[in-house]
Amino acid sequence: MFPPLPNPSTTETAPRFSEKDLIRRSASTVPAPEQQLTEVAKLIDVSKCIGCKACQTACIEWNDTHPEVGVFAGAFENPPDLTPDMFTLMRYSEWDNPETNELEWLIRKDGCMHCADPGCLKACPAPGAIVQYSNGIVDFVHENCIGCGYCIKGCPFNIPRISKVDHTAYKCTLCSDRVAVGQGPACAKACPTQAIVFGTKDEMKGWAAKRVEDLKSRGFANAGLYDPPGVGGTHVMYVLHHADQPELYSGLPKEPRISPLVEAWKGVTKYAGLTVLGVAAGVGLLHHLIMGPNRVTEADEERAEELTEGDSHARR
Amino acid sequence: MPADDLKPNEQIHPGKPVIVDRYTIGARINHWITAASLILLALSGLAMFHPSLFFLSGLFGGGQFTRFIHPWIGVVLFFSFLGLFLRFWKANLWRRDDGTWLARFRDVLANHEDNVPEVGKYNAGQKLVFWSMSVLIVILISSGLVAWDQYFSQYTTIDQKRLAILVHSIAAVAIIGVWIVHFYSAIWVRGTISAMTRGRVTGGWAWRHHRKWLRELVTRSSKGTGSSGQKPAK
Numbered sequence: 001m002f003p004p005l006p007n008p009s010t011t012e013t014a015p016r017f018s019e020k021d022l023i024r025r026s027a028s029t030v031p032a033p034e035q036q037l038t039e040v041a042k043l044i045d046v047s048k049c050i051g052c053k054a055c056q057t058a059c060i061e062w063n064d065t066h067p068e069v070g071v072f073a074g075a076f077e078n079p080p081d082l083t084p085d086m087f088t089l090m091r092y093s094e095w096d097n098p099e100t101n102e103l104e105w106l107i108r109k110d111g112c113m114h115c116a117d118p119g120c121l122k123a124c125p126a127p128g129a130i131v132q133y134s135n136g137i138v139d140f141v142h143e144n145c146i147g148c149g150y151c152i153k154g155c156p157f158n159i160p161r162i163s164k165v166d167h168t169a170y171k172c173t174l175c176s177d178r179v180a181v182g183q184g185p186a187c188a189k190a191c192p193t194q195a196i197v198f199g200t201k202d203e204m205k206g207w208a209a210k211r212v213e214d215l216k217s218r219g220f221a222n223a224g225l226y227d228p229p230g231v232g233g234t235h236v237m238y239v240l241h242h243a244d245q246p247e248l249y250s251g252l253p254k255e256p257r258i259s260p261l262v263e264a265w266k267g268v269t270k271y272a273g274l275t276v277l278g279v280a281a282g283v284g285l286l287h288h289l290i291m292g293p294n295r296v297t298e299a300d301e302e303r304a305e306e307l308t309e310g311d312s313h314a315r316r
Numbered sequence: 317m318p319a320d321d322l323k324p325n326e327q328i329h330p331g332k333p334v335i336v337d338r339y340t341i342g343a344r345i346n347h348w349i350t351a352a353s354l355i356l357l358a359l360s361g362l363a364m365f366h367p368s369l370f371f372l373s374g375l376f377g378g379g380q381f382t383r384f385i386h387p388w389i390g391v392v393l394f395f396s397f398l399g400l401f402l403r404f405w406k407a408n409l410w411r412r413d414d415g416t417w418l419a420r421f422r423d424v425l426a427n428h429e430d431n432v433p434e435v436g437k438y439n440a441g442q443k444l445v446f447w448s449m450s451v452l453i454v455i456l457i458s459s460g461l462v463a464w465d466q467y468f469s470q471y472t473t474i475d476q477k478r479l480a481i482l483v484h485s486i487a488a489v490a491i492i493g494v495w496i497v498h499f500y501s502a503i504w505v506r507g508t509i510s511a512m513t514r515g516r517v518t519g520g521w522a523w524r525h526h527r528k529w530l531r532e533l534v535t536r537s538s539k540g541t542g543s544s545g546q547k548p549a550k
Contacts, residue, residue, distance in 0.1 A: 027367035125364040126379050146379030148364060149465035153478045162465060167380060261478040265485055270366055273489035280493050284500035287425065294427045294505045296520040301333040304519025307534055308330045 002197045002207055005184040015180040017133050024132040026124035037135035039201035042174065042185055044109050045211055045239040046249060047220075048195035051076065051090055051107040058190030059088045062175060084163035087111055087172040088187060091250035108238070108249040109187070109196065112159045112172035114138045116232030119258040120171075122266050123154025129169075136201065136235035137176045142168045154266075156231060156256035174235065204237060211239045230257030322437075323407075328533050334519025336533065338511040346399045347512055353393035358492050360386040365485055387464045394457045401450055407437045408447065414440035434528040445498050452491040459484040 017037055022030045060067060065085035073080050076092040088111035095104045118138045121130040129144035130151065140151075140160075147167035151160040160169045175185035183189070184198035191197075197207060208225040215223035224243025227233050238252070246252040329335040339347070360382045363372035373382040413433040417424070417440040423431040424441070438446070462472050462480035472480070502508045507521040522530040 027370055125367065125370065127367060127370055144379075146364075146373070146383045147466075148383045149463075149469065149477075150364075150481070152465070152469075153474060153481055158474060162469075167384075167466075259475070259478050261475070261482050265478070265482040269482065269485050269489070273485065274366055274368075276489055277492055277496065280496045284496060284504075288500075288504060291425065291427055293503075294429075296507050296518060296524050298520075300524040301518060301520030304334045304523040304530065305330070305332060307523070307530065308328055308334050308519060 002194055002199070004194075005189060005198065006182075008181065008183055013181045016182065017135060017180055019131075021133045021135070022131050023134045024118070024121055025128050026121050026126060026130040028127040033134050035134075037133065039134075039136045040174070040179060040198070040235060041136065041201040041204040042114075042188060042196060042198045042236045043204040043208055043239065044236065045195045045197070045208075046106065046108050047211070047215055047223075047239060047241050048193045049090075049107045049109065050193055050195070051092060051105075052192065053078075053090050054190040054192055055109055055187035055196060056086065056088055056090060058186040059172070060086070062178070062186035063087060063173070082110065082159065082161055082171075084161045084165075084170040087170065093248065093250045095248050104241075106242075106249050108252060110159075110250065112138065112174070112236065113157050113231070113256075114172075114174055114235035115156075116234065117258065119154035119156050119231070119262060120151035120160055120169075121154070122258060123150040123262055125150055133176070135179070137174045137179065138235075139173050139176050140169055140171060142166070145169055154258065154262050156253060156258060172236075201233075201235065208237065208239050212243075215239070215241055226252070228253075228256050230255050322529075322532055322536060326533055328519070328530075328537055334522075335516050336519055336522045336530065337516050339515045341515065343400075343403055344512055344515055346396060346403065350393060350396040350400055353389050353396055354491075354495060356389050357386065357393060358488075358495070360389065361488050362492075365488070384466075387460060387466075390457060390460050394453060397449065397453050404438075404446060405450075408443045410440075410443060411436070414443060417441075429524060434531070435526050436532070437526060437529045439525070441497075441501065445494055445501075448494045449491065449498075452487050452494065455487040456484060456491065459487065 021033050021035070021037055023033060024030065059065075065087070067079060067083060067085040070079045072078075077089060079086055079089070082089050088109055091108050091110050093106045093108075095106055096102075097104050114136055115138065116136065118130070118132060121132060121138060124130045125148060126144050126146045129141055129146065130138065131141060132138045145168035147162055147169065149160075149162050149169070151169050152158070152162070160171045162169050175183070175187075178185060185196075188196040188198040197204065199207070205225065205227070212223045212225060220241040222244040223239070223241050226238035226240050226243060226246055238246075238249075240246060240249065240252075242248055246254050323340075325337055325340045327337045329337075359372050360376055362369045363376075363379075363382050364370075364386070370379070373379045376382040376385055413435075417432045417435065420432045421441070423429065424439075459480040461468055462477055463484055465477075469477075502512075505525060507518060508525075511517045519530065522533075
């Protein structure tokens, strides 16, 4: 068993990280932080998950969201998708394993992966609406969010949701407020089977290695850790029994990365665009300085008068 | 035969200088609504395009309101420009002379307009501005609707939205470029602005820049008096 998270102390604790620990801030730059925090990670072991949704409940409770009472849609998912009030969601898929001829119930806790290279942050146009701390947590700062939905386009995992109430984007914070005072995420605290554990990224990788070894010994030859390098690794990782086919788990992307369309939009378009406009304005200015204005001359007016005069003479 | 690019409202008022009506009050109001929308769109759009221009959102009362109002201004622009399109498309049809004009564009830039063919209501440059604006506005409104999450997020996939926003930003850069050409030409060629403010230009301006148009107007007015006025004296 992974050592459980300690209970919170009863004395007030100073936050362990703050704005000084930002390594990225959307649409702006931050000075390099003085210290590098230890990277944290949440490890979700899908092989241990019993699908009880305690994590969802804990998430709602800690974040004080108020999801609408839903309707039964014929599936275990409730609500059917992530919402601005539901930062994490158990997704259930039934899979006929062709090798064993057995039905497997693959349950995955969906939510923000806290990418090391966050697409949401790259896409965000509002300064400081998305921040990344040196411990790996990617957080949304609601007072800076403009609700444009660019983060949705940037995210390789389809996570952020825009609230129809306050028009800002919501997602899992990795319980940054709890982590800041030495606690783990609410979902990890609530998980009854230790399918969700939380610690430093290295600890989690080590723990995952043991879990993978165990799964392999039980016949899951392709068991492995999901820590996709396409987004620089993530601070929410999965242990999967079929790590070679992550898509089985309700469409977990096999090789997630920031879409090349987003890279083009936030890269070359952004810089080339402003350059083109600057050059166009500059050429105009230069042309005016060199050639000067194109003025109508007296002669032009006279010719026009002759033309119309001639005409009015003819009319008379 | 009256040329396509002549409108009934375009009248010549002889005098010193000669005054030629170029745009009706309706066309001018239509133009300035479009112009104001385009400028507001550019400012609010640029605020969301490049971090160094995010401060422009302050003009609209902050990022949230900028995000909210930008698409609505886009809707205004679309319909406003549609009005302009219906008014002007005929006069902007491409003609053989336009190719020649374009080939001698260096002379135009050098203020030597005598070397280019006589120009009707619009020269080839103006026509290119008109058609680029038309095409780009169609691209911008359609890609903009896809990216308008507040009302239309459920109708497209995320990948389609990504493509839409990329196309939208490239088209936006292009249309601002076209606008720079449009704006610069209007101030470089002196005497042009009054066409869109007071609706009229001087005869000299028309002679210098749109001689064919002026000649056609003169011909029409002489014919017009001949047929609709009193019978020929005999």
